[in-house]
Amino acid sequence: MSHLSNAWFHRLKAAQRDLIKMCGGIARAAELTSTSTSHVGRWNQAKDTDLMPINAIIILEADCGQPIVTSAMAELNGFRVEDPERAVKTTTSIMSSLSDAVQEAGALFATGAAAAADGKFSPAELTSLERAASTLTAKVGDLRNTLAAAQVDDTLRTVVG
Structure with missing residues (x-):
């Protein structure tokens, strides 16, 4: 991943925030993923280094019906998610x-x-x-x-x- 700068981190954090918002906020995302609200809050914070695990991404994207984080990861590697x-x-x-x-x-x-x-x-x-x-x-x-x-x-x- 040497072709990626620190911009990838900020892109993923932004996608995580969007995904959490689309799923109804921190409390609902915590409930859906069986994760504490404080941990989901760290996923939601721009400067916190915690990134969502794959299972949380899958659960939340399934809930809102949009591949928010998956699309961001694909774009960072030069691909696009298609419907x-x-x-x-x-x-x-x-x-x-x-x-x-x-x-x-x-x-x-x-x-x-x-x-x-x-x-x-x-x-x-x-x-x-x-x-x-x-x-x-x-x-x-x-x-x-x-x-x-x-x-x-x-x-x-x-x-x-």
């Missing part, structure tokens, strides 16, 4: 939005073909086409918003093969 479910949800959302847009495009084309079958467009047919075009525009907007959100989601991966 595999988030990428699946994003991919599912893209596919759903794309499917909706394609379905509405099909509805617009079907409405247009039916309206044009006799070579003229009645006012009712024009209204139907306008409604179908409006619905398609909304679905394409939803798709574009989903794609924009996915572009900032750095956990999304493209599956090939």
